[in-house]
Amino acid sequence: MENIRLRFAPSPTGALHIGGIRTALYNYLLAKQLGGTFILRIEDTDQNRFVPGAEAYIIDALRWCGLIPDEGVEFGGEYGPYRQSERKAIYRQYAEALIASGHAYYAFDTPEELEERRTADENFKYDYNSRKTLRNGLTIKTEAVEELLAKNEPYVIRIKVPENEIVRIHDLVRGEVQFQSNELDDKVMLKSDGMPTYHMANIVDDHLMKITHVIRGEEWLPSTAHHVLLYRFLGWESTMPKFAHLPLILKPTGQGKLSKRDGSRLGIPVFPLSWNGETAEESFVGFREFGFDPRAVVNFLAFLGWNPGTEQEMFSMEELIQAFSIEKIGKSGARFDFEKAKWFNQQYLIASDNAYLANLVRPIIEKKGHNPAETFLQAFCGMMKERVVVLTDFWENGHYFFEDFTEYDDKTIGKKWNTDSTGLFTRLLDALESISNYDPVAIQAGVEGFISENGLKFGDIFPILRVGLTGTVKGPGVFDMMALWGKTEVKRRLERSFALFNQQIAKQV
């Protein structure tokens, strides 16, 4: 039985957006399902686009999502190095082997010369036809080529695409796709700086690392024909990996595929983690910082372009590993729907136990300068979890648990609070004081008793009690909160608030 090996191979050119994470996820799921190995390879062959910190970001992001590589940069393994820049020498020998077998050639055309050809003919392609008129090993005599090489003349190595052939690729998502070889250009394999292009490095590494399945974005479908040709020319066709090209993730609004800018444009995260670029324009908030639980992000992403064919929507990573299948990957682009992402998050938060939540919420509360006791925090999380969508809502909607509110619902108070209220509520406070067993049930009984004894209605008491306690008309059950806070704190809060309310009506008069 073959050893299943899949890889996620991003370029460290900046923060990795959610589309990249989804690609990693699908690779991870299939690897785990088949008992295989999930590998992280860094494709840093473009020295111009290299961004410091991007590699660390990618690893942090994968860790946060729970997509831990078994092998790769920072994770070890027997097929290293896993950074392509450290494998530079390897690629050259294969590029030269391609030349030796007549499947590639040296090309001496300068970027400027090619640019000129492109401006002259906008359909210009370096292909089976035009290569006859360019400066390369096919048009220059062998000795002259040797001479140029000896003189250190810059050159690239290009693949020699055969004429009049049909290149067939079998894609696990799309079935058979054909390309007419005359449509294919002679892509550069080795750049003049000695680095391979993606195409070369990818095929060599996938072969050397014994990759069995390539799951990647649809943007690679057109160049897969070149990749198949390379496997053939290098004699590796029999062990060529299976390909699966994923539908792209589309912008939430408008047209085209999701891009980095869509996040800031719409005020929503499109990255797993925040990224601090050189400028504000290049900086992005992540799902993590926005208040997402990684389980929700993973669940949401899994469903962007795939679904199990059942009506189950909530899937743990383990369940995804069980249920995942390439056959069920969709073919058309999936629009990024932030509303759905939030819904997933809310579902996870509601279903989480209080201790788990307290762990995630604590840093948020501490950042605001509060250091609550663990039991208090957990009780808080328990009361709030059905009222939040993202983790930051715990503070947004429940800050009054930790600090005195400064703004309150003055509309409600304006309607309900009058000059007689202080007297009434002071008596309520006294009634509250006399409750011996200060738990939610007893408090409720006390308040209800007070209401009926005084011939009042719920509406006369509750809005003021709630706003007095929390500043807002929304929130957990008042009696639950009161029990958590205790008699003294309840008294303190209410007395403070009554003073505030009296100031408000004083101003109105």
Added chain:
RNA sequence: GGCCCGUUCGUCUAGGGGUUAGGACGCAGGAUUUUCAUUCCUGUAACACGGGUUCGAAUCCCGUACGGGCUACCA
């Protein structure tokens, strides 16, 4: 422009020759509730278009339209 891929409610999607075309998000209404939320119920809304093939097409085939990707010494 050329090549390649795609097209079921607004969005994510199930289904795949005969279905009341199913679910989820969103939205609207209702029930429960001390508020808000949760939960539950109900509603809203789709097979891009045109031709075939067939007794019958959303489903198969061909076109068209529309959308997307690629077209670098970027990945």
